[in-house]
Amino acid sequence: MLRMTKQADYGIVLMTHMADDARRRFTAPELSAETQIPLPMVSKILKMLSREGLLGSHRGSKGGYSLARAPERITVAAMIAALEGPIAFTECVEGAPGSCSQEAVCRLRSNWQRINVALKQALEGITLAELTHPLPPLVRLGGGARTFEQRI
Amino acid sequence: MLRMTKQADYGIVLMTHMADDARRRFTAPELSAETQIPLPMVSKILKMLSREGLLGSHRGSKGGYSLARAPERITVAAMIAALEGPIAFTECVEGAPGSCSQEAVCRLRSNWQRINVALKQALEGITLAELTHPLPPLVRLGGGARTFEQRI
């Protein structure tokens, strides 16, 4: 568990595919054929990404979608947030203060927030450009527990 | 989104409460009263944690649950895993090789695995003992993006 939705997964597959030819304009049918993801799904996801400003869209015949920014400037965090809302480990992290009845006495909240921030920053540290490399030489995630043993 | 289930959330609240008095034996009704979590829910969660070996249980009158190990030796990762299964960002990370049709051509898998490992290690780096401190002096998560910019 603790996994992201299939929509976000698909979305990242689509974006990665588009990043291979960053200036090209892709139609939904093309992307469906090239990624094997069913067309209606592709269409739905591209619409969301476009609405969220990660893709530019051009209507009409010869229309299609293209990356709104260079792949280096699109983070994994942004894609996930666009497709499944803000990244929040627990309800109390996401909600406005007061949404949790235990808030006053809950010692966990600050911990969750830290974990959440760390996860978010990890995902913000990975760009679409880096995803295009099968075994990226620089993935901004430490490989060992040591990496996380830092004082705040 | 990208959040853990309420069961895991509750479970960690319960465990944290128990860690306050690590050698005490708690009954489900007691814990329900002390945490405001409905009894049937508490009962269900404690059963799971016990089955997974994080709690010891004693039946009969004067029975109850107690921590199976010292709070320093119980990680957040273990609790989450016990309550909502293995930590897996995407299906392809969790499933046996072959479960994803795109596997051969998918360049993303290795990236997901790294992200997953990093997340897992972050959660493994936090112990129940640390959760009992409202603002723990040492939470094993970097506070800045720099922390993650390390070569593997």
Add this chain to the structure above:
DNA sequence: CGTAAACAGGACCGACGCGGTCCGGTATTG
């Protein structure tokens, strides 16, 4: 100017999992 291609918006739907409850059984204490 008409037609085809393609995006836009949103309704719609089935299925599954989550959150939550309840019950019958068994072990332990006194």
Add this chain to the structure above:
DNA sequence: CAATACCGGACCGCGTCGGTCCTGTTTACG
């Protein structure tokens, strides 16, 4: 033997996810 408490599992409503479809509207091209 009675009370307490864990154990296993059935059960259920409801929301969300995954997925489809339909009705516009915009644009290119002949």
